[in-house]
Amino acid sequence: MANSGRLYGRGLPARLLCSVHERTSERKGCDRVGLTGAGRPRHGQPDGCPEVVADILEQGLLERADAEQVAGRLVAVALSGGGYVLRESALNALGAGTTSYVLPYRVLEPLADGADGFEVLLLEHVLPVLGCAGDRAALPVVERFLGHPDPAVRRGAADAVRELQWSLRRDREGPA
Known part of the structure; x- marks a missing residue:
């Protein structure tokens, strides 16, 4: 059943998650993710907005197309010139999204293209x-x-290679 652009049980329009605010403010974290006014500040972070997005993605509350759009915004934040904590929060939210969604490579490709530039x-x-x-x-x-x-990067790469090989093998062999 389609959710008509609303989050199940939350009453927040999914488009709120994807809007990019043009005005600048002290709440740059929310502005970049599209959640001005949501979330609470956390120690050492501009605000809690990326964590709100992570929770929503992890719980699978968005339609797939909306989740992909939000993921695209998070990728943009991760690649932005924003502060380290904001970029890390965006990447954490993307990671949370992989628990409920298979995010297509076309959405994640900018991360791959910029991988060499990450700390x-x-x-x-x-x-x-x-x-x-x-x-x-x-x-x-x-x-x-x-x-x-x-x-730690080598271990992460090895785990990611195993995950990719497993999913490619599963796709090639089909359902059990």
């Missing part, structure tokens, strides 16, 4: 998200990090 700690969030894409195109990107100097 080590952010790469630890990027690689699992790419690993959940289930698309062969993500494999060479993730495999590049198998030889990374940081052991």
Whole structure:
């Protein structure tokens, strides 16, 4: 049953999550994700908006097309010149989204294209998200990090490669 652009049980229009506010404010985190006025500030963060988005995605409360649109906005935030904490929160929200949605590679491709520019700690969030894409195109990107100097990045890359190989094998073999 379609939810007519509303979140189940929340009464918030899904379009609120996807709007990009043009005005600038002290609440840049919300503005970039499209949630001005929602969420509560958390220590060390502009506000709690990316966490609100993460909860919504993790619970699978959006229609697939809406989730993909929100994921696209989160990718843009992760690649933005915003502060580290905001970009990390956006990547955490994307990771939460992979529990309920298979986000298509076309939505995540900008992350793959920008992967070399991420700080080590952010790469630890990027690689699992790419690993959940289930698309062969993500494999060479993730495999590049198998030889990374940081052991945590190498482990994340190995896990992402295994996830991609498993999902590609599953798709090739079909349902059991």
